[in-house]
Every structure is written in C-alpha cells, then in structure tokens.
Amino acid sequence: MSQPSYELLPGAGESPVILHVPHSARTIPADVRAGIELDDAALERELDHITDAHTAELAEAAAERAGATPWRFVNRLSRLVVDPERFPDEREEMLAVGMGAVYTRTTHRDVLRQEDVDPEPLVARYFRPYARAMTEAVAGRLAATGRAVVIDVHSYPSRALPYELHGAGPRPPVCLGTDRFHTPAGLAEAARKAFAGCGETGLDSPFSGTYVPLEFYGTDARVGALMVEIRRDLYMTEPGGPAGPGLDRLAAALAGLVDSVGR
Numbered sequence: 001m002s003q004p005s006y007e008l009l010p011g012a013g014e015s016p017v018i019l020h021v022p023h024s025a026r027t028i029p030a031d032v033r034a035g036i037e038l039d040d041a042a043l044e045r046e047l048d049h050i051t052d053a054h055t056a057e058l059a060e061a062a063a064e065r066a067g068a069t070p071w072r073f074v075n076r077l078s079r080l081v082v083d084p085e086r087f088p089d090e091r092e093e094m095l096a097v098g099m100g101a102v103y104t105r106t107t108h109r110d111v112l113r114q115e116d117v118d119p120e121p122l123v124a125r126y127f128r129p130y131a132r133a134m135t136e137a138v139a140g141r142l143a144a145t146g147r148a149v150v151i152d153v154h155s156y157p158s159r160a161l162p163y164e165l166h167g168a169g170p171r172p173p174v175c176l177g178t179d180r181f182h183t184p185a186g187l188a189e190a191a192r193k194a195f196a197g198c199g200e201t202g203l204d205s206p207f208s209g210t211y212v213p214l215e216f217y218g219t220d221a222r223v224g225a226l227m228v229e230i231r232r233d234l235y236m237t238e239p240g241g242p243a244g245p246g247l248d249r250l251a252a253a254l255a256g257l258v259d260s261v262g263r
Contacts, residue, residue, distance in 0.1 A: 005081070005126045008137055009072040011063065016145040017070035017262045018137055019063065019254075020152045020211055023079045024056035032081050032122070037111050048240025049107040050079060052155040053232070054247060059153050061251035066258040070151075073137050075130070079103075080112070082127045084134070085152075085211050088119070097163045101127050107161040135213040142222055149187070149261050152177070152211045152227040153254070157238060160206065169206050173199030173234050177210045177227030181218050187226050187261060194257035198234060198250060224261070228254070 011017070026047045028036070038046060056074050063069050075084060080103060086092045088101040098105025098112070102119035106112045141148035156175070160167030174195045176188055192201050210227035232238050235246035 005075065005077045006084075006130050006133055007072075007074050007076055008133065009063075009074065011069040011071035013144060015068045015070050015258075015262050016141050016147045017068075017149045017151060017258050018141060019059040019070050019072045019258070020134070020150050021052075021056050021059050021072065021074045022084050022152070022211070023050075023052040023075065023154060024054070025074075025076050026051055026078050027076060028078050028081055035113055035117065036080065037113060038106070044240075046106050046112070047078065047080070049157070049161060051240065052153075053240055054236055054243040055153045055155055055230075057243065058230075058235075058247060058251055058254065061247070062254035062258060065252060065255035066262070068259070068262050070258045070262065071137065071141065073134055077126065082122050082130075084127060084130045088123050088127055093165065094163075097165065099163060105163065107163045109162050131213060135215050138213055138216060138223060142220075147222045147224065150211060150223065150225040151254075151257065151261075152225065154207070154227060154229045155232050155235075156207060156229050158231050158233040164206060166208070167206050170202050171206055171231060172202035173231050174201040175205060175207055175227075175229035175231070176201055176203050177208050177229060178204055179210050179212065179225055181221070182212050182223055182225040183210060184224060187224050190260040191226055191228065191257050194260060195228075195250075195253045198230075198246075198253050228257075 086101040092100045104113045138148045210225040212225045216223045236243045
C-alpha cells in the first residue's frame with residue numbers, strides 16, 4: 001500500500017486520551033477511484049458533503065493547546081474508501097441507505113458504486129487493519145494509564161442531507177454522541193462545560209453513539225468514549241470551503257475537554 005490508511009500520532013505517556021479523527025481526509029487511491037461511478041466533478045462535490053473538513057486540523061490545534069498532549073489516531077483516506085466507524089456486516093443500520101463499511105450510495109442517494117460490489121477486498125485491505133491498529137492504540141493507553149478515553153472528532157452540515165436516517169431532530173452547534181456503557185455522565189458533562197462558549201450542546205441528535213473498538217465494546221468499562229459532532233457553520237464555509245476563525249475557539253474548547261478528562 002503506497003499510502004498508509006491511518007496514522008497514530010503519539011501524545012504524552014501519562015495521557016489516557018485518544019482523539020480519533022476518522023472522516024477528515026479526501027484522499028482516494030487510484031485503484032479505489034476506478035470503482036466509483038461518479039465523474040470527477042461529481043466526486044469532488046460528494047467529497048465536499050461527506051468529508052468532516054478541517055477536523056484533523058482541529059484535533060491537532062487542540063493537542064497543541066492541551067496541558068498533557070493527547071494521542072491522535074487519524075484516518076488519512078476518505079471515508080469513501082471505507083468507513084472505519086461502520087459495522088462491516090448486517091448490524092450496520094446505514095446499510096439501509098447504501099452506507100455500510102463500503103458505500104454504494106452518495107449523501108444524496110445517487111449511485112456511488114454498483115450495488116453488487118463485493119466489499120470484502122476493501123474491508124480486508126483497509127477496514128480490518130485500521131480496526132486492529134485502533135484496538136492496539138486503546139490497549140496501549142490502558143496498559144500505560146489504566147484507562148482510555150476515546151474522543152471521536154466529527155462535523156456535520158447545518159442542513160440535513162438526504163442520506164441521514166435521523167435528520168429531522170435538533171441540530172445544535174455541538175452534538176455529543178453517547179453510549180450507555182462507555183459514556184459516563186461525568187464525561188458528557190465535561191464536554192458540555194468545555195463547549196459552553198461555542199453555543200448550545202445537545203445529546204445524540206442528529207447523530208448518536210460513539211466509537212469503541214469491538215474488543216472492548218460493552219465489556220471494558222475502563223474505556224470511556226464520546227463523539228463530538230460540530231455543526232460546520234460554526235467554523236467553515238459549507239459545504240467544502242475554508243475554515244474560519246471559529247476553528248480556534250473550538251480547538252480551545254476541545255483542549256479544555258482533553259485536560260478535564262485526562263486528569
């Protein structure tokens with residue numbers, strides 16, 4: 001593989017925090033591009049809509065501001081290659097709109113790949129190595145500090161896109177995705193306080209849940225997890241434009257959350 005599909009950026013040895021950035025990249029390897037039905041212009045438009053633009057830069061800026069540098073696990077390929085946060089099987093509810101681990105439909109429900117495409121080659125090449133590496137990263141924090149806190153860094157559009165299964169609910173400036181087992185009340189409350197200066201925070205709308213490697217999911221309470229979904233009009237020109245001054249404020253808030261939960 002000429003381009004690594006992910007990168008683990010080390011933080012402080014004493015930090016339990018991993019900032020996970022799965023959807024920030026636009027890169028698609030040429031052989032994967034060949035299996036996508038969109039022409040180049042349509043693909044660029046789709047990348048504008050589907051990419052959580054500037055979230056890698058947001059995580060980097062927060063890491064630089066934090067008292068103890070968190071670890072960062074960053075996907076370097078577009079989620080149009082594989083989406084590392086989906087279940088790779090029938091458990092994934094987004095299969096209903098052609099967006100399992102390997103997407104066959106776009107944000108506007110147009111054809112991205114042929115419906116009968118075999119997802120296994122991409123799952124084997126990209127999804128499983130990513131999952132293993134993220135599992136190892138969490139295990140490393142558990143071994144070093146006795147706990148791990150995965151903060152999933154995302155963004156979402158100010159207006160619902162056709163692919164969203166739960167797009168009719170509130171769209172607050174900051175949406176916190178939680179898990180009954182892995183998101184203790186203190187973690188969600190810390191996030192509310194950290195992002196208080198960025199506008200209203202809401203829970204699990206329009207997106208819910210958070211990412212935990214399956215090896216720990218539902219069984220290891222030492223792994224805490226929270227998804228931070230930032231509405232894009234807070235910090236960038238939608239759909240795929242440049243970042244604005246809001247990015248600095250959000251980076252400071254995210255750094256505050258890292259410091260709060262990393263103690």
